[in-house]
Amino acid sequence: MRTAAPVAGFVALLAAFPFLVTAPWLMTIALFTLMYAVLASAWNLVGGYAGYPSLGHAAFFGLGAYAEAIWFQHHGIGSGLAPFAVLPLVGLAVAAAGLPVAWIAMRTRSDVFAIVTITLLFVAQTLAYNLRGITHGAQGMAMPVPDFAPATFERPFYYAMLALLVFALLLSWAVLRSRLGLALLAVRADEDKARGVGVPVGTAKLGAFALSVGITGMAGGVWAYYLSFIYPQFAVDPLVTIAMVLMVFLGGRGTLWGPVLGAFVIAPAQQYLAYQYGASQLYLLGYAALFVLVMLVLPRGVLPTLADRWRRRRLRADVGPEVAVEQP
């Protein structure tokens, strides 16, 4: 476990962040950065490990947000920290809702999967607008604003997101080292061959999808409680999907830390630009340009490219004649 110490340091630094930085706008940026790190790690489970690029994860994000809000409205889950306690149930509910969709979408090839998921995005938004009895349509849904002290208002949400990030990373790490992870990587490499040699590809894909959308839904729940007001167009926002995909591709899909790296680069930049200029149509262009750039220049992402370069250099050093001289 050579990596345990830096990882523990990283998490400790994130945990200490709210005490080092007190400016509320920086806390907001940090909160959203953690949220995107959670979302990107979740997307990576399906899009990275299994190679099924989902374009509909924002639908599950919105579903989680609405689940939290509806729970508030109909069952009164209390105030303060109590609403965080229902998050695991929100996650389970979202995962359960994702299973039938995934079952249908993943029976065929990955382009059909992309088609179904992008359609789902639109359907979820239509439902949020039109199931007025449940979602209040375009009026949106309000939740009571939590009574946290204004100076440290972001803290509970920040720690909730941090807990989700640690959970998502532990889960991704565990999946990578498990039979499920092996099965997913086999699916990505060659699904037909994997099925041929007896890998349970269907179960593996469904499992990864359920875990992925469950985490996404929980992040949506925290987000909804933080804003305490949700509208269909923001809860089910294609930009959320795009951000997730872009962060994973930038950092390196299929790696454990790539999505986190991608989120830590893109989310603060995006939040800062929004804070400074507030022009949301500009990020569409920015995202699109960055996306194409990453695909063309760094199709494998930063981490795998760097790892490859480092490995090659070491290999050259091992074989090269100068090493013999340098070695003591």
Next chain:
Amino acid sequence: MHETIQAIILGLLTGGVYALMASGQTLIFGVLKVVNLAQGALVILAAYLSSSLFVSFGIDPFLTVPIVAPALFLLGAAVQWCLLRPLHRSDASQLSLLVTFAVALGIEGVLTLVYKSDYRTIQPSYANRSWTVAGYRIGEVRLAACLLSLAVLGALALLLGRTRFGRAVRATVQNPTAARLLGVEGDRVAALGYGLGAATAAAAGAVYGMVYSFNPNSHYDLISRLLSIVVLGGLGSLGGTVVAALAMGVVSALVGALISPVWSDFSFFVVLLAVLLVRPQGLFGARLRGAL
């Protein structure tokens, strides 16, 4: 009964327009084996261009098609040549899918910057006129749109069936490697194919803008409809796409008339899921695979 027949007429006319949009999508899928997520955005872009030409210069929306189509042809060919062609071979299909998505976002972003996000429609003097035949209303624009679609589809079929270029396209669709070995320049065919698919979006856009109100965001709605049609028709079959488009037009018009307009959008998704459950290869997928 009257209401049902009226809805079927409306559905067939709408389906004709969908057939035009979706045929471009099918063509691009056939040639490139890429689901083009930018097709909806291209249609909306064409609708805006057509609307601008109509508002600024008073050009009839139907006459804007020959102006907008070449522009979109060039744009589509450029997208294939500059963005899709250089992608890494190893997982080109996944990357190209996402690149077309990025193109859709880019178009949406530019449109939002230029036109803001208010809804608009193209309103020529005849936009709301209609004929009454045996008690049934037939909108002039919709009928003209349907005829235009048929004309463009016919031209497309001739182009693919009768010309050298068409033969190269069909060969690429059936077997890219063999086509390349026989001297078909794959990249050039792909660029022309994407351009042609984008050009059909130009015709569709002018019509779409007269029949529906749209804003830069509308392409999500549109692309989910188009993709449902393309899957129903069996990815890559042109005849299947046309039949599927007419069927979806009728189904959604019936749902809209008899149940509620809200659920007519939803009927696309339900049909999509049902098709994937019962017949994942689509209506004509197996029989006509590779035949375009």
